[in-house]
Amino acid sequence: MNDVNVAVIMSVYKNDNFSQIKEAVDSIMLQTLHCHLFVVADGPVCPDVHDYFLTIAGKNNCLFSxxxxxxxxNLGLAPSLNELIDYVLQSENKYLYIARMDADDICYPERLQKQVDYFLVHQVVDVLGTGCVEFSSTNESIYTKILPEKNKTLKKELIKRCPFVHPSVMFRINLFRDGVRYPTDTKFTEDYAFWVLLAVKGYEFGNVQEALIKFRFESDVLARRRGLKKANSEFSARWNAMNQLDCMSLENIFYSFAIWGLRVVPPSIANIAYKKLR
Incomplete structure (x- = not known):
């Protein structure tokens, strides 16, 4: 046993960039709070990525492993995250928190410490995100996003926007000991469906009012959010959320249709709308 209380989970797959993966992992290694990193390769990955993880996994110590x-x-994101959660729960180490991390983003060194500190002060919060700095392929900061802090506001606005920057999220591990997992019957909207599930079950949300990760926002990000399948999946997720959370209203229905439209309009219009609606 040791004093490491945080397990960080990250899924990688064949299209992830090797240098960006190393940046992401380095940012976890350099955290001011000791942690352990759990990584699943979701299907075959390039030899460089595979060898890299084999190498660093062979240098484990009690403070960073x-x-x-x-x-x-390749099974997809939700099954991969659930697999990682199960690995953490089965570990001999008795972690208190599980944190998400994406393979192309970067944590500020104090991210994990500040989230744990917030949890210690706010005992009712179960799921905790942070703000982010969106940055480009040239490492230029584009925009700083800070989401609302309080549970009531986050859930009230859940139909209109996600309550969290998903790679910034940290969970109390008891949430997963309760049996909660990412839904695997949704496509393109795994994170949103999970937030809705947690809201329905009554878990408390919160956000640190500070940007503690750098979120990579390259030219293809909005492109990946477009298309008819993505639009239909998002609309279905919002409709289900309105039913489950008993918040069916003309305003929410209109907003859901508006977002559907933005997913299918030309990229130039979608880009303008995103800048206005961040």
Whole structure:
């Protein structure tokens, strides 16, 4: 046993950039709070990525360890996150928190410490995000996003926007000991569906009012958010959320249709709308 209370989970797959993965992992290694990193390879990855994780997983110590789980089959994000959660729960170490991390983003050194500190002060909060700095491929800061802090506001606005910057989120581990997992019956909207599930179950949300991660926002980000399948999946998720949270209203219905439209309009219009609606 040791005094590491935070497990960080990250999924990588074949299209992830090797240098960006190393940046992400380095930012976890340099945290002011000791942590362990759990990584699953969701299907075959490039040899450089595979060898890199095998190498750093072989240098574990009590204060920072990497646990690497390669898988031959690509199952998708939600099954990969659930697999990682199960690995953490089965570990001999008794973690108190599980933090998300994406393979192309960067944590500020004090991210984990500040989230744990927030949890210690706000005992009712179960799920905690942070703000982010969106940055470009040239490392230029584009925009600083700070989401509302309080549970009531986050849930009230859940139909209109996600309550969290998803790679910034940290959970109390008891949430997962309760049996909660990412829904695997949704496509393109795993994170949003999970926030809705947690809201329905009554878990408390919160956000640190500070940017503690750098969120990579390259030219293809909005492109990945577009398309008819993505639009339909998002609309269905919002409609289900309105039913489950008993917040069906003309305003929310109109907003859901408006977002659907933005997913199918030309990129130039979508880009303008995103800048206005961040």
């Amino acid at each position: 990497v646990y690497y789980f390669p898988r031959a089959t």
